[in-house]
Amino acid sequence: MKDQHGDPIEGRDIGKNLSRRSFVKIGVLAGAGLTLGVSYRVIKGPEAPPTDAVFSPSAFLRIDVDGSITVMVAKSEMGQGVATALPQLVAEELHVPLSQVSFAFAPAHPAYGTAMGGMQLTGGSTSIRDSWFPLCEAGAKARWMLREAAAQRWGLAPDQVQMNEGKALHPDGSKLTYAQLASAAALLDIPKDVPLKGPSEFRVIGTPAPRLDVPAKTTGEAIFGMDAGPSNTRVAVVARSPVFGGVLRAFDSTGALEVQGVDEVVELESGIAVVADGYVAAKEGRDLLTIEWADGEWSTLDDTEISDLLKEAADEDGATVRKEGDIDSVLTSDREQIRAAYTLPYLAHATMEPMNCTAWVRNGQCTVWAPTQFQNAPGLVGGGARQVAAKAAGVSADNTVVHTTFLGGGFGRRAEQDFVREAAELAGKVDGPVKVIWTREDDMQHDFYRPASYHDFSAVLGVDGMPEAWCHRIASQSILQRMVPSWVPDFATNWAGTSDPTSTEGAQDQPYHIPNVRVTYSKVDLPVPVGFWRSVGHTQNAFVVESFIDELADLAGQDPYEYRRELLSEHPRHRAVLDTVAEASEWASPVPGGRARGIAVAESFGSFVAEVAEISIQDGQLHVHKVWCAIDCGMVVNPAIVRAQMESGIVYGLTAALYGRINIQGGRVVQSNFHDYQMLRMRDAPDIEVILLPSQEAPGGVGEPGTPPIAPAVTNAVFALTGQRIRELPIQIV
Amino acid sequence: MVKFTLNGEPQELNVPSANPLLWVLRESLELTGTKFGCGIGQCGACMVLVNGQPTRSCQMPISAAEGSEVITIEGLSEKGAHSVQEAWVEEQVPQCGYCQSGQIVSAVALLAANPNPTDEDIDGAMSSNICRCGTYPAIRRAIHRAAGIQRQLASTDDGARGEE
Numbered sequence: 001m002k003d004q005h006g007d008p009i010e011g012r013d014i015g016k017n018l019s020r021r022s023f024v025k026i027g028v029l030a031g032a033g034l035t036l037g038v039s040y041r042v043i044k045g046p047e048a049p050p051t052d053a054v055f056s057p058s059a060f061l062r063i064d065v066d067g068s069i070t071v072m073v074a075k076s077e078m079g080q081g082v083a084t085a086l087p088q089l090v091a092e093e094l095h096v097p098l099s100q101v102s103f104a105f106a107p108a109h110p111a112y113g114t115a116m117g118g119m120q121l122t123g124g125s126t127s128i129r130d131s132w133f134p135l136c137e138a139g140a141k142a143r144w145m146l147r148e149a150a151a152q153r154w155g156l157a158p159d160q161v162q163m164n165e166g167k168a169l170h171p172d173g174s175k176l177t178y179a180q181l182a183s184a185a186a187l188l189d190i191p192k193d194v195p196l197k198g199p200s201e202f203r204v205i206g207t208p209a210p211r212l213d214v215p216a217k218t219t220g221e222a223i224f225g226m227d228a229g230p231s232n233t234r235v236a237v238v239a240r241s242p243v244f245g246g247v248l249r250a251f252d253s254t255g256a257l258e259v260q261g262v263d264e265v266v267e268l269e270s271g272i273a274v275v276a277d278g279y280v281a282a283k284e285g286r287d288l289l290t291i292e293w294a295d296g297e298w299s300t301l302d303d304t305e306i307s308d309l310l311k312e313a314a315d316e317d318g319a320t321v322r323k324e325g326d327i328d329s330v331l332t333s334d335r336e337q338i339r340a341a342y343t344l345p346y347l348a349h350a351t352m353e354p355m356n357c358t359a360w361v362r363n364g365q366c367t368v369w370a371p372t373q374f375q376n377a378p379g380l381v382g383g384g385a386r387q388v389a390a391k392a393a394g395v396s397a398d399n400t401v402v403h404t405t406f407l408g409g410g411f412g413r414r415a416e417q418d419f420v421r422e423a424a425e426l427a428g429k430v431d432g433p434v435k436v437i438w439t440r441e442d443d444m445q446h447d448f449y450r451p452a453s454y455h456d457f458s459a460v461l462g463v464d465g466m467p468e469a470w471c472h473r474i475a476s477q478s479i480l481q482r483m484v485p486s487w488v489p490d491f492a493t494n495w496a497g498t499s500d501p502t503s504t505e506g507a508q509d510q511p512y513h514i515p516n517v518r519v520t521y522s523k524v525d526l527p528v529p530v531g532f533w534r535s536v537g538h539t540q541n542a543f544v545v546e547s548f549i550d551e552l553a554d555l556a557g558q559d560p561y562e563y564r565r566e567l568l569s570e571h572p573r574h575r576a577v578l579d580t581v582a583e584a585s586e587w588a589s590p591v592p593g594g595r596a597r598g599i600a601v602a603e604s605f606g607s608f609v610a611e612v613a614e615i616s617i618q619d620g621q622l623h624v625h626k627v628w629c630a631i632d633c634g635m636v637v638n639p640a641i642v643r644a645q646m647e648s649g650i651v652y653g654l655t656a657a658l659y660g661r662i663n664i665q666g667g668r669v670v671q672s673n674f675h676d677y678q679m680l681r682m683r684d685a686p687d688i689e690v691i692l693l694p695s696q697e698a699p700g701g702v703g704e705p706g707t708p709p710i711a712p713a714v715t716n717a718v719f720a721l722t723g724q725r726i727r728e729l730p731i732q733i734v
Numbered sequence: 735m736v737k738f739t740l741n742g743e744p745q746e747l748n749v750p751s752a753n754p755l756l757w758v759l760r761e762s763l764e765l766t767g768t769k770f771g772c773g774i775g776q777c778g779a780c781m782v783l784v785n786g787q788p789t790r791s792c793q794m795p796i797s798a799a800e801g802s803e804v805i806t807i808e809g810l811s812e813k814g815a816h817s818v819q820e821a822w823v824e825e826q827v828p829q830c831g832y833c834q835s836g837q838i839v840s841a842v843a844l845l846a847a848n849p850n851p852t853d854e855d856i857d858g859a860m861s862s863n864i865c866r867c868g869t870y871p872a873i874r875r876a877i878h879r880a881a882g883i884q885r886q887l888a889s890t891d892d893g894a895r896g897e898e
Contacts (some may be wrong), residue, residue: 077830079828079830211828213828214827215814216831217828218819218823218827218828218834218838219807219814219819220765220766220767220768220806220808222831224769226769227760227766231764235761260750278753278757279770280750280753352771352865353769353771353830406831408832409832409867440774640826644826648829648867648869651865651870652868673772674774674777674864675774675776679866680868680870681860681861681870682857682861682863682870682873683858683861685871
């Protein structure tokens, strides 16, 4: 027997062989249905992991003997809804209602490397964009094979068989369930190309289907990293250098070992682990360690030094990341220049679930249970959880298994694998499974922070009040330099001439029509660990761009909405969300007494979002009463999830705008817990109204794009109310 | 030895008396629905009911639970059938879900004390719980919905009693 490509298929375990083999061929799509304008990397090479399913024509889908349909979710569920939206894609093409589908988190495996460069990673709001084709195709191929099986059983031509609601329908009205067809379907050749549905045929995509993970998240049954692992798992709490770059000189564990329940104290690359029978003893033991740290060269670093370094760097010539027109002659002319400088602080992620990871090393095998955003990256520097754990535990990646749990928030923090590395290293040094739990203080003080940044603007207005020149100089640390050095040009030269798109996104591509533009980036080297924080460079650049354009509108004596609109004549999607949010908020009509509105718009991660905030200030206290949000994220898989993500992104960004600041003093982080790193709470949460623009454009992201516009919408409202221009976050009302 | 009632079942435990109720629940009793968030009584992820009162279990030494009735998220109902849990599902509140056990317990306590809370009442009672996913608008809707469900149940009960 041969499959349709002539490869021999051997043995009785044909379903398994087919499922492995078939994955190689995914990626060549018959274009009868939908054509998406997204870049989809052709998956080739990796075989699907072994399966015991009756029918599994793809690594993403299994149908078992009882007819149960399971979608393997290869993205991390951290609240953004992938455990529902990805199964919707499969259900659509499989012709089953979502209620018949369950999900499981995929293991770390190359077959699931749909993210950039073959990584199994959840980040950059890419899940839908990465998964649309592979998952729709997985569903379509399975349905095609099930129909073929039914046709053979009935002696019909395949097109005489209708597939509906998880059943094959004979013209005479008789039916066969997918469960009845699965084993026959597994014997069939996997089709090379199958047509996918067009948007007009969608029945599951585009519907506000209830989330598959919600029931377990209302009963306490959902398993997060904190809850995972074997029942005999011990707990460790780790002491890490409080000063960036500090190294361990000596320690005394006598006190720690006297704590009832403490078993052992283990030195790790990152610090000292106290292992105990439970968290309380482990933490008490950790706190009783006597440690001598060598603080190193950064022990006097503080906010003033950092802010001076950033400012100096912005004054120097950075790398030019955008240049249009002849900005030098406009700026050196004797025409009036408008200048403004903006400052943004470091921010912690503060996921609700502190960092943690459980690991068990035995017989050359490493198993980890991790709430991670990054499972697998063979070949990449550092790698994903699988590579990181393998290296730390001293076993091969092939002998390392990663179980992804639910994530109690991610926001980019869990794209780092430091917490996995530590647990795996410890597990390699002790007997039995061990869970490293970070205290909230550990989590806050050993984060990978949103970089602090400094922004220097100069602009010249034309006689019509419209900007004729726009110069934006950015200084900040580079995230990619550490994460993916090869993505930062001239990495080795280490200073001017380098650039990092995650520092300049939202600035180098700001959409306003201005004839003379220059955007520069100066990379600053500091020891503060920096990382991806929900919407990354857009968190800083949307704030400064949308604030400075608001300044220009004011100087031009024009309405900030109309001013933007005029400058966006070539950007219809920006304009559409602006118009929508202006209409919804009744922008043109008077604001209730004592209140004011501000507006902002930003494109990020393939989606366009405009927001209006309505605020008041009473006794020096800023109150955000209402936020209107319009989003065009292209084709929508689940509108309820999109709305929830907009609310989520707004609250996340508002929290940072109102309170967020990590201070550095003595080379260490000052803040430690929610008492000094404040969170937005129910009483301060605004009403939020979200409007989804109907769109047939390729899908964009939704996890992050709600965040960028909220800070400038609020600060622009502050200006409208009081005349105070907020040029530094968090907001301080004077 | 500490004795208390947990989700209706009597418990007798021999654990260090200073250990917080949170970790006794999670580690000794393997009820992991109650979450660790901050350890200093700031976030409410560890909220449980002690004698009907919303209580931060990370701040309560197990010795203080002696003789009390403790209810956790697992003990609110069989299979998520509590009106607040139903409302949470109907309003699709959870995102990451980590804080939601605590949110639900706080909401149960609020509605027990105040069956018809206003938005201001909700602000007052629910500001003890942090959610980093920003589910606050959904929680507000769900609490109003749960109040409606409870009113309906109460009127059905009254009606049923009236017919007896």
